[in-house]
Amino acid sequence: MKIKYYAYLREEAGCKEESLSGSFTALSLLRFLGEKHGPGLSRHLLSPEGDEIHADLIFLLDGRHIEFLNNKETIIPENSIVSLFPRIAGG
Amino acid sequence: MYAMTGKLLRVNLSSGTIQTEAIPADLAEKYIGGRGLATKYYTEEVPAGVTALSPENKLIMMTGPLTGTFATSAGRYMCVSKAPLTETIGCANSGGNFGAELKYAGFDGIILEGRSPEPVYLHIKNGKAVLRPADKLWGKTVYETTDMLNETHGPEAKVACIGPAGENGVLYAAIMNDKHRAAGRGGLGAVMGSKNLKAVVVRGTDGIKVADSEGFLAACIDARRKLRSHPVTGTGLGVYGTEILVNIVNSVGALPVHNWRDGAVYKDAEDISGEALAEKYLVRNKGCFGCTIACGRVTKIPNGPYKSAGEGPEYEAAWALGASCGINDLAAICKVNFLCNEYGMDPITLGATYACAMELFDKGLLTKEEIGGPLAFGDAQSIVDFAVKTAMKEGFGARLAEGSYRLAESVGHPELSMSVKKQEMPAYDGRGAQGMGLSYATSNRGGCHVRGYMTSPEILGIPTKMDPLVTEGKAAMLKVFQDLTAVVDSAGICLFTTFGMGLPEIGAQLRPATGFSYTDEEILKTGERIWNMEKLYNLSGGFSKKDDTLPPRLLKEALPEGPAKGKVCELDTMLAEYYQVRGWDAEGVPTPEKISELGLK
Numbered sequence: 001m002k003i004k005y006y007a008y009l010r011e012e013a014g015c016k017e018e019s020l021s022g023s024f025t026a027l028s029l030l031r032f033l034g035e036k037h038g039p040g041l042s043r044h045l046l047s048p049e050g051d052e053i054h055a056d057l058i059f060l061l062d063g064r065h066i067e068f069l070n071n072k073e074t075i076i077p078e079n080s081i082v083s084l085f086p087r088i089a090g091g
Numbered sequence: 092m093y094a095m096t097g098k099l100l101r102v103n104l105s106s107g108t109i110q111t112e113a114i115p116a117d118l119a120e121k122y123i124g125g126r127g128l129a130t131k132y133y134t135e136e137v138p139a140g141v142t143a144l145s146p147e148n149k150l151i152m153m154t155g156p157l158t159g160t161f162a163t164s165a166g167r168y169m170c171v172s173k174a175p176l177t178e179t180i181g182c183a184n185s186g187g188n189f190g191a192e193l194k195y196a197g198f199d200g201i202i203l204e205g206r207s208p209e210p211v212y213l214h215i216k217n218g219k220a221v222l223r224p225a226d227k228l229w230g231k232t233v234y235e236t237t238d239m240l241n242e243t244h245g246p247e248a249k250v251a252c253i254g255p256a257g258e259n260g261v262l263y264a265a266i267m268n269d270k271h272r273a274a275g276r277g278g279l280g281a282v283m284g285s286k287n288l289k290a291v292v293v294r295g296t297d298g299i300k301v302a303d304s305e306g307f308l309a310a311c312i313d314a315r316r317k318l319r320s321h322p323v324t325g326t327g328l329g330v331y332g333t334e335i336l337v338n339i340v341n342s343v344g345a346l347p348v349h350n351w352r353d354g355a356v357y358k359d360a361e362d363i364s365g366e367a368l369a370e371k372y373l374v375r376n377k378g379c380f381g382c383t384i385a386c387g388r389v390t391k392i393p394n395g396p397y398k399s400a401g402e403g404p405e406y407e408a409a410w411a412l413g414a415s416c417g418i419n420d421l422a423a424i425c426k427v428n429f430l431c432n433e434y435g436m437d438p439i440t441l442g443a444t445y446a447c448a449m450e451l452f453d454k455g456l457l458t459k460e461e462i463g464g465p466l467a468f469g470d471a472q473s474i475v476d477f478a479v480k481t482a483m484k485e486g487f488g489a490r491l492a493e494g495s496y497r498l499a500e501s502v503g504h505p506e507l508s509m510s511v512k513k514q515e516m517p518a519y520d521g522r523g524a525q526g527m528g529l530s531y532a533t534s535n536r537g538g539c540h541v542r543g544y545m546t547s548p549e550i551l552g553i554p555t556k557m558d559p560l561v562t563e564g565k566a567a568m569l570k571v572f573q574d575l576t577a578v579v580d581s582a583g584i585c586l587f588t589t590f591g592m593g594l595p596e597i598g599a600q601l602r603p604a605t606g607f608s609y610t611d612e613e614i615l616k617t618g619e620r621i622w623n624m625e626k627l628y629n630l631s632g633g634f635s636k637k638d639d640t641l642p643p644r645l646l647k648e649a650l651p652e653g654p655a656k657g658k659v660c661e662l663d664t665m666l667a668e669y670y671q672v673r674g675w676d677a678e679g680v681p682t683p684e685k686i687s688e689l690g691l692k
Contacts, residue, residue: 006338007331007366056322058552063343063654068558083342087322089551089590090333090406091544
């Protein structure tokens with residue numbers, strides 16, 4: 001799978017995107033990424049307790065908000081694209 | 092009257108007479124100010140049959156009660172008139188410092204009537220106003236005009252003016268203030284040009300008195316704290332500007348490509364994104380009057396063929412000149428955006444008209460001979476070259492100056508204009524974001540994103556998350572967004588504040604400012620009153636249900652790829668529900684009961 005970071009998440013992750021393989025749910029993926037890149041990124045991905053997806057994180061699986069899939073329990077398929085955005089807006 | 096000066100200027104450009112009028116307090120309470128108050132005056136005074144560029148049309152500039160105060164991002168003023176591009180009610184608002192300065196000079200607004208026999212500008216200083224010859228300004232760009240007027244009237248004076256596009260009657264000419272800020276959509280700059288009015292220069296040193304200064308200050312501080320602590324208004328917009336949307340809208344499959352023909356996933360989105368702009372060309376961010384968000388972009392192309400400097404682009408412009416035209420050269424996009432500011436044009440309609448022309452050329456409906464050369468998707472140099480030609484109406488630029496609908500119609504294919512009521516839709520595909528499709532179709536000023544920004548719940552999850560691919564609940568949510576936006580535009584604050592706060596914070600600032608005791612519900616009802624007032628005016632001008640629609644492409648051609656693959660915009664379902672939610676009949680006409688409920692007759 002490919003993980004894409006946007007806005008200031010790129011600085012925290014130290015990259016624009018990366019490839020991973022493994023079996024993840026949305027939540028376990030974020031925990032993995034948090035541990036890999038450290039607390040600077042983790043604090044934007046997870047709730048302070050680490051048991052929920054951060055309320056300000058936009059998590060897209062192949063372009064679909066995971067809230068409209070199975071939320072934190074959403075299974076991340078091997079060949080998918082995960083896009084992670086902080087809460088942003090414009091217009 | 093509190094928070095407002097209670098006075099407006101009435102300027103008859105035909106006779107050269109200027110009068111000061113009192114604004115009745117009951118009107119200020121019932122219509123708030125800004126968009127609401129200006130539309131009330133306009134619809135009372137200008138019959139719907141009057142055409143936009145005729146001397147009988149009027150142009151109203153109006154601030155809101157919060158404009159120029161300590162309230163959140165309170166630098167807005169509204170321009171209301173008949174729009175040349177659509178011939179609907181036209182209203183466009185802008186930030187910067189002009190609106191606040193107008194109030195400090197002693198006026199809430201200006202009603203501009205008639206047509207001056209010679210070019211003039213209006214000079215306002217501390218309660219006094221005079222018309223002055225503008226023959227030396229005519230033909231000058233926005234930057235030149237502003238500099239010349241600041242040289243004459245001092246650097247503190249604030250200038251709203253038109254560039255050559257407005258003088259030449261480009262149907263999407265903008266009224267520019269503080270050089271880089273635009274009341275951009277619908278062509279109100281052409282209305283100003285048709286009146287031979289080059290500029291309004293204003294300088295004021297008075298203050299604004301609020302009804303309850305202690306309560307007002309507390310409400311403002313609370314609202315400002317909320318904006319500062321919100322990730323969007325406290326961090327994201329200031330760091331990346333509105334361009335930050337490019338990647339997320341593309342990721343959800345709603346960034347239209349090649350005049351909306353080739354799907355809504357742009358392969359080079361990253362190249363034109365907010366992240367790319369911040370990395371390559373951003374000098375610093377910039378705020379309008381009293382703004383804590385500061386989303387403005389001061390940008391510079393340091394070298395290369397498009398070496399230049401200015402402000403922007405915003406997200407919509409970057410899309411219109413970028414993905415919509417198949418152009419991934421961010422320097423060229425910035426350059427055209429700068430030229431739009433300099434010559435006074437709306438870059439959304441310009442970019443969308445380019446894209447339409449590119450498709451017409453691609454289909455053989457426009458020839459090299461007609462254009463003066465090829466105009467293919469991806470041709471960055473052409474969009475730079477044609478920008479000034481469009482403003483000056485030179486060669487094929489004269490046809491581009493009419494907007495995409497008239498261009499496509501002239502070759503027998505109006506369906507290839509991606510517009511609603513002849514105004515080009517901005518940067519969100521209504522097939523990938525169903526509620527935005529409904530928003531475009533029902534907008535009172537034609538294709539527009541800032542009349543009911545359904546992108547907020549559908550893509551950004553603010554204030555709640557709604558699935559962009561379904562239709563359920565969209566009509567009811569859109570009504571709330573449309574009514575609330577009318578309130579925001581009338582109060583004189585920036586729409587972007589609503590990413591971090593809502594009606595309670597707006598009401599909490601309005602009440603102590605004005606001294607009016609309206610509840611939040613009554614304030615939102617005022618927004619509904621304003622929306623219906625605009626709708627009734629359009630209906631009396633001959634618009635009907637048949638105009639509340641989208642280009643056939645969005646209704647019949649399914650998206651070929653991406654998260655919204657296979658989707659068209661299911662407008663019919665949503666529109667019937669929308670009319671019902673609005674309390675209108677099946678033809679989209681407000682019922683007598685609704686009109687009475689809103690106190691419009």
